[in-house]
Amino acid sequence: MSEKSIDQATLKMLSKAKADNVSLAWDRLAAQEPQCGFGQLGVCCRNCNMGPCRVDPFGDGPSEGVCGATADTIVARNLVRAIAAGAASHSDHGRGIASTLYASAKGHAPDYPVKDEVKLKALAKEFGIAVEDRTSQEIALEVAETVLDEFGTRKGSLQFVNRVPLKRKEIWDKLGITPRGIDREVVECMHRTHIGVDNDYVSLILQGMRTALSDGWGGSIVATEISDILFGTPQPIKGSCNLGVLQADQVNIILHGHEPTLSDILVHAARAPELLAAAKEKGASGINVCGMCCTGNEILMRHGVPLAGNFLQQELAIVTGAVEAMVVDIQCIMPSLPQVAACYHTKVISTSPKAKFPGAEHIPFDEHNAMEVAEKIVLAAVENFSNRRPERVNIPSDRMDYMAGFSVEAILSALGGSLDPLLNAIKSGAIKGIVGVVGCNNPKYKHDQSHINFVNELIKNNVLVVATGCAAIACGKYGLLLPEAAKNAGDGLRAVCEALKIPPVLHMGSCVDISRIMTVAAAIANALGVDISDLPLAGAAPEWMSEKAVSIGTYVVSSGIFTILGTVPPVLGSKNVAELLTSGAEGVVGAVFAVEEDPVAAADLAVKHIEKKRLALGLEP
């Protein structure tokens, strides 16, 4: 059991699940093993009905598909399709938020007033939209319309591309990978990977890069920026995390998924006096709304809502027997949840028209009467409290405090209003560099171990860590998001953190908020007059599993940042593709991927890379 996770709460619930006879992701993984080697290598193609085709990686069988597609073509196509799926997911999330802003500005979504006018105006200016003598509603309408146009724009390239240094833009233009419209790139991926279209692996991967860039500098940025406008720009905030945040005597509601649209409102709904009274009537002392995965990150960043855990803990939360409702929207929600919930009293409530879960109750969420739906959901949870079976309840005591909410704006204000203190710390070597640690959990690897060992190693080496997504949640659970964690950092980083009263690991939000990291990276490069690829930066996804992570990794590398993957992507079936990604790309976009399963060795790669970049900038290594 202990090889499944390093997290005590997780281990306790794994034992409980076993005793309760509930099967979890780890059990289902065991049933899948050994996994199909063709799939792991990325050499099987199902893109037409002459197939499925697979290429023998040992050269002992077919070396091409029916149509003549080689391993290079098939691997590249599969990779590009994964990027397209990831970019589509982030972008559709962004579109949803932008549509909410549009509805709000039109007066159709009264529960979503603009919360951050300063940011609205700043964004409007960036888009060249007039702000003088206009109401925020008028500005919001034009911003929403303009942003929604970015999805199918015909104007040549995405607006947010203008945030990157000129040198970077020139690289992208020269390669022909400057993203045009967000939707267009995804569609073109699907077109190019259709039978008989693009079968040159280099050309395919370039389109993959362009699509990933439309995510990183398009859909994801839209999701982040408009969320800030509608829900408030995060500021440092404290809270606590891990399964121990569930309350034995309260109605526990877990909000799981990715979009803040419903969850943000639900946090407010759960504070309604009538609902609290209803909960009391059922014998509960209150209503405890907790987050999970990125929906969790969104609301913890803005409201300090307790966070129940990361991706691999979603089933375990239900196993506590203390969750009245798990409310889900989109992405990273295991289809197993209703099945696990059937062993307890938990209600799984799906809310998005895009994601239905057989066995779950569907309460369609509608932004036009958001509060009403939110109250209905909270009430359903409250009513379910009387079905709780005390003999099935066991909440692990493990919980940890966190400090989160480091939006770009919050980092700037922690630095006293300008990037200079950070730049000076990097120049002096107090901070050697910055590594973005992001991504999911993957049951093929010991839960949270890679995240924590990797991050610990980095901060010891005076590398400032910025984290998002399930990686950030992992850091939270081990106390790394607290300013006190600076004591584990190297002397230089420790001094900086102590002076600014910040943790050595900055929680920058959900997975779409990796756009915040990119914005900071671009701003630093602009401030120094260099390209992003010149900076002492690295990215890492130590336990990634989703297609979104493939898109993220690709836009980070395409933006010039060396990226380390902790779990092997399905590309090894093509030596050419693997080589292009891990070495050839250096001469093209100035960065490459590395794959390193051992977190300590991975940290070493990151530190060495940072030293190399420092030297090139004329700084001491």
Place this chain on the structure above:
Amino acid sequence: MKEIMVNIERCLSCHSCELACAVAHSSGKTLFSAVSETPKPLKRIFVHSSGTKNVPVSCRHCEEAPCIDACIAGAMHRTADGTVTNEGGSGVCTGCWMCVMVCPYGVIRSRQTARVAVKCDRNCLNREGVPACVQACPTGALQFIEVDEFSIQKRKNFVAVF
């Protein structure tokens, strides 16, 4: 004596057994390292189709093994656990392909560069003693099972649909 027995109706022709066999005979023993090895590791099980059925074929380790009789080099022999192999015998394989010619199932192949015969050698068992191809089969088409155990199963299945 356990043998690799096949439930032919279950084989989906996914070729996982072939891949696992090759990996088990690689020097790194992992899929990801095996794909970049030279020489490429060779599989010793072959999935063919009869038109209506998919049939994984590998050495049956026959009691009366024609390949042992045919081997003039004294390489092909039976080990104490019943495995028929041309490795570690009293003679060294000379690559004369006599065994290839006499094997009725065609499950002996060649490593041309080294001129040695290559066949199922059971050098692939895990800690529980299960061959790699059997472990890899997702449908249970391959079983490593006592022969009589298999026939009992088969009788029972026959009676069940009788």
